Amino acid sequence: MAVYAIGIDVGGTKIATGIVDQDGTVVTCYQTRAHSEKEPEHVIAAIEEAYRVLMGRGLVAAHDVVGVGVGFAGTINLPRGCILISSNLPAWDRVPLRDILTERLGLPVVFDNDAHMCAVGEHRFGAGRGVRNMCYVCFSTGFGLGAIVEDRLVTGHTGSAGELSHVVIEPGGALCTCGKRGCLMTYASGIGIARMINERIAAGEATILREMLPPDGRRITGEQVAAAAAQGDRVAREVLQRAGYYFGVGMAILVQLFNPELIIIGGGLTRIGPLLMDEVTRGLYENVQPELHDTVRLTPWQLQDNIGIIGAAAEVFESGL
């Protein structure tokens, strides 16, 4: 009998959902941007609507769906099934999302940090198949990490293992969204790139990015910065290179911590290409113990844009529901 899971990826700007089979194939998917930066009740309603849309297509019988996986961009508490804080989505403090969705959808819900789920997805269905010790790192709005050690996801005591975003690498450095200073995310992330651009514009540096800033106060995107860099903008190039280098520093930390055989690098910012990614590699190899250089392989993500959906479904299958 075919068995399916529903994967839901709640990101900073969109909710991606899909029905996934046991082989990791997305049967059908649905995406909404309606929730962006809205209150929790809007997001929960958007998830319910996505569930109805997916099941309403009649491709899969309800009794063949074993559960729902929900990945969320933020620091979570696994035992309580709630979000502690999210840099991208305000007003989520301690919302018991897992229990709310279990009740509303009438199905078992597996809840986790989105990068954890992406790691499980790549390990089970993607570039990490057959690898016992691996890490998935995500270069996007934040710095996401999921570590697989001896074939098992490392969750930690309360589920926040791998929150590398908020490891301090520059004591007293730039103010982070978490309230601390000098966190890795203040450099190696989309949020960090926007912060560094804003600082250099405020300092009066000459850059075409000044005219590209969104008028409504939203963050400038990595893609916009990459476009400016492609036009030869010095500030754009330097900021992207700095972000990439620090991302590599983050990877060096996890090589020292976990001794992975493989690091899978994903996230939308990786599409910027060599300007950014060459610096990622430099940041890694300049900051990892030389004896460990040839212990780890790097590879791009295989699941690409469906990684959040497939990863969330993979955790449902792994949970044995």
Ligand SMILES: [Zn+2]
């Ligand atoms: Zn922080």
